Amino acid sequence: MAYLGPAATFNQQALLSQPDLAALDARPLPTIGDVLAATAAGDVDLGLVPIENAIEGSVTVTLDMLAFELDLLIQREIVIDVSLNLLGVRGARLEDVREVTSIGVATAQCRRFIIEHLPGAVVTAANSTAEAAQRVAKDGDPSVAAIGTALAAEVYGLDVLAPEVEDHPGNQTRFVLVAREGVPAPTGHDKSTVVVFQRADVPGSLLSILQEFAARAINLSKLESRPTKRGLGDYCFIIDLEGHVDDELVADCLRDLRSKQADVRFLGSYPAAGDHGPALRRENVAAWKAAEEWVAALRGQVRH
Numbered sequence: 001m002a003y004l005g006p007a008a009t010f011n012q013q014a015l016l017s018q019p020d021l022a023a024l025d026a027r028p029l030p031t032i033g034d035v036l037a038a039t040a041a042g043d044v045d046l047g048l049v050p051i052e053n054a055i056e057g058s059v060t061v062t063l064d065m066l067a068f069e070l071d072l073l074i075q076r077e078i079v080i081d082v083s084l085n086l087l088g089v090r091g092a093r094l095e096d097v098r099e100v101t102s103i104g105v106a107t108a109q110c111r112r113f114i115i116e117h118l119p120g121a122v123v124t125a126a127n128s129t130a131e132a133a134q135r136v137a138k139d140g141d142p143s144v145a146a147i148g149t150a151l152a153a154e155v156y157g158l159d160v161l162a163p164e165v166e167d168h169p170g171n172q173t174r175f176v177l178v179a180r181e182g183v184p185a186p187t188g189h190d191k192s193t194v195v196v197f198q199r200a201d202v203p204g205s206l207l208s209i210l211q212e213f214a215a216r217a218i219n220l221s222k223l224e225s226r227p228t229k230r231g232l233g234d235y236c237f238i239i240d241l242e243g244h245v246d247d248e249l250v251a252d253c254l255r256d257l258r259s260k261q262a263d264v265r266f267l268g269s270y271p272a273a274g275d276h277g278p279a280l281r282r283e284n285v286a287a288w289k290a291a292e293e294w295v296a297a298l299r300g301q302v303r304h
């Protein structure tokens with residue numbers, strides 16, 4: 001499998017949190033795009049990438065590559081706690097820092113800290129938190145600090161100049177494990193991700209999509225609109241819903257969406273993270289099945 005490296009990224013921590021993945025031969029790659037492309041190309045069977053952060057929101061490169069560019073299916077989601085540290089060379093002081101470097105999603109999680117504690121510091125981009133830490137260690141410049149994991153300080157021989165620099169407590173990042181094919185069996189607390197391209201940009205078109213879910217009491221855990229890249233104002237909707245494509249209700253909902261909207265891309269059904277993931281609303285399924293039997297019985301009486 002492949003993950004966003006080098007050593008000591010949050011991505012690696014997410015991988016190591018899963019005993020079955022930790023036992024695999026895992027290859028660190030330099031960018032999120034590299035991990036997804038290597039998985040799609042068959043260089044590796046599985047790829048692990050970040051998709052959403054509690055403070056910064058979606059990791060758009062992941063969303064866009066999954067939604068528009070590659071044929072990959074989400075196999076699993078992994079949520080880990082994310083506490084960010086300001087890392088500098090040994091002996092560096094906070095007041096010496098003139099440049100802060102990290103992956104954009106990480107610096108964005110510390111925007112207020114940087115403004116308040118490092119006014120005027122230049123923020124530069126790296127491909128990952130660990131790549132930023134590696135660069136700070138290699139250059140040895142006390143005026144440059146990286147934002148990354150506490151482990152990166154140990155791995156790259158850096159000092160923690162300030163711990164917990166994220167702007168909000170309880171920070172978490174959600175990762176997805178992707179593969180070229182296969183949908184994991186339903187567990188009873190699953191999620192599915194779909195991309196819906198609306199038929200026409202007319203009043204109520206988003207409502208018409210949402211009504212398909214509401215009518216079946218399918219709960220949505222995320223709704224994101226993303227530009228289709230076809231022109232300003234042309235958007236599609238990336239939706240995380242509670243349930244599995246193997247569930248009758250979800251399948252029925254997808255069937256209706258597919259027949260009524262311009263296009264629907266299925267990005268996977270997978271176990272929801274956590275012990276208390278969204279439980280499938282069994283009573284909805286039971287009611288739907290009972291209603292289906294009722295309709296079938298009515299239709300069975302038709303004289304042809």
Ligand SMILES: O=C(O)C(=O)C[C@]1(C(=O)O)C=C[C@@H](O)C=C1
Nearest residue numbers: 009010011050105106128129173
């Ligand atoms: O750079 C890393 O360490 C990563 O694992 C990537 C990533 C992300 O892109 O969201 C993961 C968790 C944090 O939100 C910050 C960075």
